[in-house]
Amino acid sequence: MRALTSVQQMTDVVEAAVAAGINHLETAPAYGPAEDFLGQALAHVHNRGHDPDTGWVITSKILPGCSVDDGQRQLDGILRRLNISTLDNLAVHGINRPDHLDWALNGDGAALLDWALSTGRVGQVGFSSHGADALIETAISSGRFSFCSLHLHLLDQQRFPLAQQALDRGMGVMAISPADKGGRLQAPSTTLRDDCQPFHPLELAYRFLLASGVTTLTLGAAEPDDLRLAHTLQQADGALSQQESKAIQRMEQQRQARLGADQCHQCQACLPCPQGVPIPDLLRLRNLALGHDLMAFAQERYNLIGRAGHWWEQTNASACNRCEACLPRCPHSLPIPDLLAETHQRLQAAPRRRLWG
Numbered sequence: 001m002r003a004l005t006s007v008q009q010m011t012d013v014v015e016a017a018v019a020a021g022i023n024h025l026e027t028a029p030a031y032g033p034a035e036d037f038l039g040q041a042l043a044h045v046h047n048r049g050h051d052p053d054t055g056w057v058i059t060s061k062i063l064p065g066c067s068v069d070d071g072q073r074q075l076d077g078i079l080r081r082l083n084i085s086t087l088d089n090l091a092v093h094g095i096n097r098p099d100h101l102d103w104a105l106n107g108d109g110a111a112l113l114d115w116a117l118s119t120g121r122v123g124q125v126g127f128s129s130h131g132a133d134a135l136i137e138t139a140i141s142s143g144r145f146s147f148c149s150l151h152l153h154l155l156d157q158q159r160f161p162l163a164q165q166a167l168d169r170g171m172g173v174m175a176i177s178p179a180d181k182g183g184r185l186q187a188p189s190t191t192l193r194d195d196c197q198p199f200h201p202l203e204l205a206y207r208f209l210l211a212s213g214v215t216t217l218t219l220g221a222a223e224p225d226d227l228r229l230a231h232t233l234q235q236a237d238g239a240l241s242q243q244e245s246k247a248i249q250r251m252e253q254q255r256q257a258r259l260g261a262d263q264c265h266q267c268q269a270c271l272p273c274p275q276g277v278p279i280p281d282l283l284r285l286r287n288l289a290l291g292h293d294l295m296a297f298a299q300e301r302y303n304l305i306g307r308a309g310h311w312w313e314q315t316n317a318s319a320c321n322r323c324e325a326c327l328p329r330c331p332h333s334l335p336i337p338d339l340l341a342e343t344h345q346r347l348q349a350a351p352r353r354r355l356w357g
């Protein structure tokens with residue numbers, strides 16, 4: 001989704017991927033010219049005899065909600081652009097709301113997925129989700145899906161029990177964007193770099209995910225150089241070494257020390273909020289900003305609230321009316337309304353200067 005300047009750029013990235021031991025490519029029609037470029041890049045790489053020894057595994061996605069006819073046209077478009085007759089993995093792109101899951105389990109999506117499998121156009125079906133844990137759990141336990149793509153991050157471990165449930169069922173689990181969405185770890189703060197020594201935070205994040213049994217990491221490469229770390233880590237899926245475990249422990253201790261008694265432990269016990277304030281998500285951004293000095297990342301995520309449809313939260317901390325319903329539920333006795341107000345003040349975008357008047 002990032003190597004979109006030209007077919008040449010995509011080809012260079014795919015070549016670097018093969019050299020790094022990567023054999024899984026994930027794309028989507030929603031990523032502009034990505035599938036078209038990828039189809040052409042794969043042909044170039046094949047003609048040079050550079051295909052991975054194991055062959056490619058290719059995943060693409062279809063947004064939920066379309067009719068069967070439209071979905072069939074979309075899938076055939078994917079196959080045409082990628083120049084393949086079978087797509088290894090077809091994911092429902094973003095089961096973020098209950099109606100998306102209903103579409104996939106009972107509606108037109110169910111008929112579409114059945115058709116895709118029975119005609120041999122698709123090897124297996126799965127889903128990606130940015131939605132609530134309960135929704136993801138229902139999707140995993142439905143038996144409909146063979147894999148899932150989730151937000152699983154070293155600095156946000158809330159969904160690891162869901163990943164484990166999926167792994168226990170024999171599903172493949174893909175970690176969505178451990179670098180960029182995991183805290184923009186490709187360009188971490190000096191504080192986080194120091195806390196993770198002697199490892200780079202991204203290396204530690206990748207190792208943590210691989211050691212947890214996550215099947216696939218999406219690396220989001222725009223340039224061949226973005227795969228340098230992948231090249232180094234291509235055989236690195238064993239258990240964490242003592243040095244790695246210590247580095248993670250030290251990084252967590254430093255966060256705890258900076259946040260003190262105000263650290264949110266992400267247990268979710270404070271929910272639901274009558275105003276719909278996503279308390280743990282907002283306080284997680286506070287944890288990242290103050291605990292790891294990931295201020296730019298936290299501000300970017302905070303200011304996306306309400307602007308990314310069902311892909312991210314709709315309500316920010318300013319909706320808290322201090323009703324105090326959440327207070328007795330927090331096992332850590334956090335002053336939630338005060339922390340939310342402080343989070344809003346720290347993370348909201350600076351008001352735009354008026355141009356005139």
Ligand code: SF4
Nearest residue numbers: 273320321323324326
């Ligand atoms: S105090 Fe604020 S965050 Fe807590 S339940 Fe009331 S509105 Fe929601």
Ligand code: SF4
Nearest residue numbers: 264265267268270330
């Ligand atoms: S109950 Fe307290 S510690 Fe748990 S997520 Fe809510 S604010 Fe954080």
